[in-house]
Amino acid sequence: DQQVKQNSPSLSVQEGRISILNCDYTNSMFDYFLWYKKYPAEGPTFLISISSIKDKNEDGRFTVFLNKSAKHLSLHIVPSQPGDSAVYFCAAKAGNNRKLIWGLGTSLAVNP
Amino acid sequence: DTGVSQNPRHKITKRGQNVTFRCDPISEHNRLYWYRQTLGQGPEFLTYFQNEAQLEKSRLLSDRFSAERPKGSFSTLEIQRTEQGDSAMYLCASSPAAYSEGYTFGSGTRLTVV
Numbered sequence: 001d002q003q004v005k006q007n008s009p010s011l012s013v014q015e016g017r018i019s020i021l022n023c024d025y026t027n028s029m030f031d032y033f034l035w036y037k038k039y040p041a042e043g044p045t046f047l048i049s050i051s052s053i054k055d056k057n058e059d060g061r062f063t064v065f066l067n068k069s070a071k072h073l074s075l076h077i078v079p080s081q082p083g084d085s086a087v088y089f090c091a092a093k094a095g096n097n098r099k100l101i102w103g104l105g106t107s108l109a110v111n112p
Numbered sequence: 113d114t115g116v117s118q119n120p121r122h123k124i125t126k127r128g129q130n131v132t133f134r135c136d137p138i139s140e141h142n143r144l145y146w147y148r149q150t151l152g153q154g155p156e157f158l159t160y161f162q163n164e165a166q167l168e169k170s171r172l173l174s175d176r177f178s179a180e181r182p183k184g185s186f187s188t189l190e191i192q193r194t195e196q197g198d199s200a201m202y203l204c205a206s207s208p209a210a211y212s213e214g215y216t217f218g219s220g221t222r223l224t225v226v
Contacts, residue, residue, distance in 0.1 A: 004154075034214055043116070043203050043217030044155065089154050098143065098207075099168065100215070102154030 003027045004092050006103035013110050019077040021106050023090030026071065030092040034100065035064060035075045038087045047088075048075070080110045116218035118204050124224045125194055132190045133221045137206030144187050145215065146179055147203040148172070155203055161187060194225045 005024045013019045023033075031052040036044035050057040050064045050073065057064050063076045077084055087107045091100040117136040125131050137144045142163050147155035158177070160168045163184035173179075176194075181187040191198055201222050205215035 036214075036217075041219070041222075043118075043205070043219050046214035046216065049214055091154070098145070098160050099157045099170075100155075102156070104152065104154050 001026075002104070003030075003101050004090055004103040006088075006090055006106050008106050009104070010107040010109070013080045013108065015082055015110055015112050016079045019075075019080045019084065019108055019110065021075040021077075021088050021090075021108065023073050023075075023103055024071060025073075025092055027092070027094065027101070028071070029094040030101075031095060032093045033064070033066065033073050034091045034093075035062075036089045036091060037084075038089060038105070044089060077108075080108075082110050082112050084108060085110045116204055116206055116216050118202075118218035118221050120221060121219065122222045122224075124226060127196060127225055128193055130190065130192045131194055131223065132188055133202055133204075133223075135187045135189070135204030135218060137186070137204070138216055139185075141206035141208050141216070142184065143207045144181055145205045145207070146187070146189050147205065149201045149203060149220070150199075158189075158202075191223075194223075196225045199223055199225045 003026050034049040035047040038044045048059050048062045048064050050066050066073045087105040089105045090103040119134045144161045146158040149155045159179045161181040176192045179189045201220045203220045205217045207215045
């Protein structure tokens with residue numbers, strides 16, 4: 001049972017445009033959400049996170065939005081750059097549990 | 113200290129052999145995690161240490177798997193009697209007490225069991 005779902009396996013965006021990556025979750029106990037970026041043959045790299053007490057967190061070109069009632073979050077990248085091309089993972093945790101539950105990832109391709 | 117270091121980067125072994133991987137976390141991080149990732153999947157949690165104490169172990173870990181962090185610094189993950197289904201990327205991560213900083217992952221060890 002996939003508790004964190006990234007329903008789009010891939011996304012293609014033109015350079016300079018907005019990339020929107022979506023993530024849905026089923027466990028209402030999740031209270032902290034993270035986005036990671038992964039290049040081939042490398043470990044995931046932390047991008048941005050959001051606590052369930054917030055609905056938005058922004059860091060440079062990256063913004064994460066959380067809609068708790070819909071159990072949905074999204075990562076916006078504006079403007080998208082070719083170097084952003086990677087696999088993006090959404091992950092979640094509940095309370096003091098240190099274990100992260102991960103989605104399957106979305107492969108983003110930013111075309112020049 | 114530039115990040116989380118994992119060795120080896122790649123390991124090819126014959127079925128039935130034992131393998132051991134090492135992870136050196138960021139020195140000031142007291143929490144260390146092992147995850148496993150197969151193609152097309154997100155990372156799956158294996159186990160977690162706070163200092164030298166192993167606080168949680170996934171049901172994914174059979175008795176053939178063991179992890180240690182003897183002095184609260186580096187950690188080892190051993191797989192005994194490897195099977196082809198053990199082929200995966202094994203990722204180590206560490207984190208400080210302040211969770212909002214997220215984990216820092218190593219580059220992983222790619223295991224291939226032939």
